Amino acid sequence: MELWEDEQTSVEQLSQLVKSDPALSGRLLRLANSAAMGTFSKVSSIPAAIVKVGMKTVGQLAVAFSLIDQYLDDHCKSFDYNKFWLQCVLTALICRGLGQQTALAPPDNLFSCALMMRIGLLAFATIYPDEYASLLDSQPENLTAAECDQFGFDHNELSLEMLLDFGVAEELAGPARFHERPEASGFAEKSPEYKLTQLFHLGFRLSDSVLRVGAEITQKRLTTWPQVRRFGLTAAQIAEVLDESVTEWEDWSKLLRLPAPEGRLPSGSPGETPNKVELKEPPADQSRIVQAAIDSALNVVLMSRAGQQHPLNKVFGELNVVAWVFQDQKEMLRLLVEMRPHLLIMDDYGHDELHAKREKLCRLIRSTEWGRAIYIMALFGDNERDRIAEAFRAGIDAAYMRSDLSSQELDARLDAVRRSADAHLQYQKDRVELRRIANQLAMSQRRAEVLSLTDQLTGLPNRRSALDAMEQAWHQEAHPERPMSVIMIDIDHFKRINDTFGHAAGDKVLVDVATTLKLDLGQHDSVYRVGGEEFLFLSTSSTFKQLVLNAERLRRRVAALEMSFEAESIKVTISLGVAQRSEEHARFDMLLVHADQALYAAKAIGRNRINVYRNKQIIPLPRPGEQAS
Ligand SMILES: Nc1nc2c(ncn2[C@@H]2O[C@H](COP(=O)(O)OP(=O)(O)OP(=O)(O)O)[C@@H](O)[C@H]2O)c(=O)[nH]1
Structure with missing residues (x-):
């Protein structure tokens, strides 16, 4: 959101942010390749998609979807969401690195395809949280076979469908579908598809090993991997790609705010002690604020030039409401996305120097899915009355003259905010449930389609x-x-x-x-x-x-x-x-x-x-x- 607001943000910076979220990347590619975007040529890379869709739209998409998705994860108790995201990003970075070394496909296209090539797992966990949890709990020897038995198709088939749906080129999506078992692809040896399948497979196996606790991937060990020998790069080259990818992965993990996994890096030369992967947590103060905001019954953010000294802050203390006070708009914006406060009070709304900024911020918040849930109050000085109408147009819910505010009145106003927050929460829950049901229906329909096209005895298409x-x-x-x-x-x-x-x-x-x-x-x-x-x-x-x-x-x-x-x-x-x-x-x-x-x-x-x-x-x-x- 901060990047989006900043007019200096480059396509490269924005694409870095978008790439950190497989689901968002998929949606962006789908949008870029949708009929609504006109042209016939397909885009497969995130930077190209951003250029086609436009930076503003991407910003909206990023903020809206990343938050909507927060409601959807965590449902499937046995699905390790953190590991899923971490692995997706690391695999994508490795595949991009391997692409740079081999020129098999544009590295950015490899990145986006690899990032999403396991998205079928997430789809199963999201749409069938309970059924999929039981399936994972039963620790089937062959996960894909168990998925086929229960759902009619497996996560790789589902990922392929989704990749194609997002508009990823078939030349990449087809090979990516076999990243777990390249031998099942049937691609002719030495064909471009075969080589790409090997690339995705190697990326997947390497990230899997890094994420597995204690897996030590020394260059020496890499020489024993059949995948490495088959791929056509030296173990030293692959160790270098892996080294660079894991280093970059640390930055990505910060963007994703994922906890550090236990894992190990490849060492530069045989026999060296491998480095320990250290993924940094978000700064302690920031996570503390966010946690406090989540725990608090009513989250209030107050933005004012007066800072902590603002008279309302004292009133909030008396009313037992936790309010976070910010002087700096940028700093406030950074945390707003994570805190998702119930109430945002913008003081100095009509101030000559600030009012254009406040208005821009207000419109920005309102243009996002989550921002529509925030109750926005604007405070005006007595000589700023003529700016109130414009403030309502920008999206505020209530306007007060600073001089009129009393603690009793504010207390009563907070009740209105609570009612609005409850109603919105209920709406969100219903909406998520509806989405889940709609997805479930779509999946059932797809399953029925698959079944109607498959011979049950032999598993061959009919x-x-x-x-x-x-x-x-x-x-x-x-x-x-x-x-x-x-x-x-x-x-x-x-x-x-x-x-x-x-x-x-x-x-x-x-x-x-x-x-x-x-x-x-x-x-x-x-x-x-x-x-x-x-x-x-x-x-x-x-x-x-x-x-x-x-x-x-x-x-x-x-x-x-x-x-x-x-x-x-x-x-x-x-x-x-x-x-x-x-x-x-x-x-x-x-x-x-x-x-x-x-x-x-x-x-x-x-x-x-x-x-x-x-x-x-x-x-x-x-x-x-x-x-x-
Ligand atoms: N076990 C089993 N039998 C089937 C299935 N579907 C068809 N059949 C049998 O396949 C047999 C086909 O026999 P025919 O069409 O007479 O041909 P054939 O005995 O193979 O002789 P030729 O084709 O002339 O060599 C029939 O007896 C069907 O009952 C099935 O799913 N399972």
């Missing part, structure tokens, strides 16, 4: 999802040699499996086959369960040769599967029909029809085979070792 994906891919421009293609896959003689081993065994076979089909999926490939024992492999960027090789790989893998059910060993094979988009396909469903025709021809000639639809012909592919017909 037929509806396949059709959606095909339709979307159909309208995207593709590389002329890598058009969209499909492989229809059907388990051979599946009915026999059910009949011989029972339905449960059949289910297990379906799950095992699905798992096999999902293995090593390329970045542009996906697999769906589209019928009982039918699957669809969709590729949006394969050459014809790659497609056929993929089909053969799938056929071979399934045939080699060693499955067992209650001590019975089960073997299955699949038949496959391949079709690639060409000029003869006017609609995407025609591609499916052709793949289906090829599949059924493969069944007809003996199963465990691949047939290809090409140029209006169905061509059987020989199995390795067979002669082409």
